[in-house]
Amino acid sequence: MPSTSIDRDDIIAAAVEVLKERGSDGLTMRAVAARLGVSPIPLYTKVGDKNALLDAVAEELLDQVRVDLDDHGPWADQAERWAQGLRRGLRSLPDRRVLLHNHGRWALVGATRPLLVALRAAGLPRDQSVRICRILTWATVGFVAVEAGVDYVEDEPHLAYGSTVPGGDPTGVSSTDVDALYSSQIRFLIEGLSREVDELSTPTAGRGRRLPKG
Amino acid sequence: MPSTSIDRDDIIAAAVEVLKERGSDGLTMRAVAARLGVSPIPLYTKVGDKNALLDAVAEELLDQVRVDLDDHGPWADQAERWAQGLRRGLRSLPDRRVLLHNHGRWALVGATRPLLVALRAAGLPRDQSVRICRILTWATVGFVAVEAGVDYVEDEPHLAYGSTVPGGDPTGVSSTDVDALYSSQIRFLIEGLSREVDELSTPTAGRGRRLPKG
DNA sequence: ACCTGAACACCGTTCAAGT
DNA sequence: ACCTGAACACCGTTCAAGT
Numbered sequence: 001m002p003s004t005s006i007d008r009d010d011i012i013a014a015a016v017e018v019l020k021e022r023g024s025d026g027l028t029m030r031a032v033a034a035r036l037g038v039s040p041i042p043l044y045t046k047v048g049d050k051n052a053l054l055d056a057v058a059e060e061l062l063d064q065v066r067v068d069l070d071d072h073g074p075w076a077d078q079a080e081r082w083a084q085g086l087r088r089g090l091r092s093l094p095d096r097r098v099l100l101h102n103h104g105r106w107a108l109v110g111a112t113r114p115l116l117v118a119l120r121a122a123g124l125p126r127d128q129s130v131r132i133c134r135i136l137t138w139a140t141v142g143f144v145a146v147e148a149g150v151d152y153v154e155d156e157p158h159l160a161y162g163s164t165v166p167g168g169d170p171t172g173v174s175s176t177d178v179d180a181l182y183s184s185q186i187r188f189l190i191e192g193l194s195r196e197v198d199e200l201s202t203p204t205a206g207r208g209r210r211l212p213k214g
Numbered sequence: 215m216p217s218t219s220i221d222r223d224d225i226i227a228a229a230v231e232v233l234k235e236r237g238s239d240g241l242t243m244r245a246v247a248a249r250l251g252v253s254p255i256p257l258y259t260k261v262g263d264k265n266a267l268l269d270a271v272a273e274e275l276l277d278q279v280r281v282d283l284d285d286h287g288p289w290a291d292q293a294e295r296w297a298q299g300l301r302r303g304l305r306s307l308p309d310r311r312v313l314l315h316n317h318g319r320w321a322l323v324g325a326t327r328p329l330l331v332a333l334r335a336a337g338l339p340r341d342q343s344v345r346i347c348r349i350l351t352w353a354t355v356g357f358v359a360v361e362a363g364v365d366y367v368e369d370e371p372h373l374a375y376g377s378t379v380p381g382g383d384p385t386g387v388s389s390t391d392v393d394a395l396y397s398s399q400i401r402f403l404i405e406g407l408s409r410e411v412d413e414l415s416t417p418t419a420g421r422g423r424r425l426p427k428g
Numbered sequence: 429a430c431c432t433g434a435a436c437a438c439c440g441t442t443c444a445a446g447t
Numbered sequence: 448a449c450c451t452g453a454a455c456a457c458c459g460t461t462c463a464a465g466t
Contacts, residue, residue: 028458029458038431040459042430045431049459099360100362100363126382130383131379131381135395138357138395138399142353142356142359143352145359146313146356164341165345166345167344168340168341170344173348185403188405189399192403192405193402200378219449242440243439252451253450253451255442264440
């Protein structure tokens, strides 16, 4: 094993650097190879074609997303803080197109684990905890992905139009509106999940049944 | 105005055809030009560069999405049916990457209008109606975008694991799980929005206030 | 076995030249 | 004014040839 040779992890790390420095258009097989001082051939033998490289880069970046979570308060509050932290982490990705290169289905497990631990510690069953994690993750990834394609209008447009609710201005949304829309959406989801947890844990709801209306 | 010449709309229509026939990798400036029997130059003078063409294609495809909505039942039920219809429409797009090329911020206005009309007919104020449309649209576009990158496991995995709730299996989700997750998410959002509408319409909630906790 | 130089078949984009 | 042939500067990918 010659130490001069190039590893698969070296290639992915170099690709992440190229992505951060030159953007997604600058992330080419040739650029990654040139950064490592090799020909493009090792990329094809050790990682695969360009699509495989993009998958690997997405998995690497999503795997690095971490959400800290103090264990104070009821689980619903912890879940809301966790979701806000996940959104912050995803927004700071060098390229948000990796959110859709989600074939690394396990990539966000590192970010999810603290919430899963907190939910179990709060006494929730494992399947319900997994469900809550999955719904909040799915909603947050989707929100940030859509958010990346939105053009903001100037702030406080609802004052001009007279709207009293965030997102109520038909002419557009400001960046503070977007924050409020995300917060509302996450709160609605967590309220619904809370009620679901209460229903499933009460004996009258009938054990062994699937979800009501589900 | 020579009738032999090529129009901007012709270019976009040809691009949509190329996308449907050859996929997103086959959608090239040269292929669109060749389909029209012209050189690539007219594309650059009449539409712009490739990114502008992709924007135009995305806007065209999203503009064609239509959601039918009968006006039976309370607005919350209509909203749920509308959201399910929107998901169906978005899932049938020839390439779901257009969901992220969302710079045509008005592209889904045609699909949104029936819901907006129904909400107004149900007596909701304009700003709350716009807010509801925006939240449901945002959540659905995000869900479908994420959904496009998910690898399903075989159906009914929760039976093997013993999970009783959709999305509760830590090893993966089946396609019926995904349907159930979307339905749950939309129902939670509509329930939250319903409560919000009730609070804002009751005199005791205090007129002129912003949203509670918002 | 693993790497390189060179090539192939494409791209997006633009130029001088035509009409 | 508008289009074309041809070119430029790249791509992703793979080949025969080296070591």
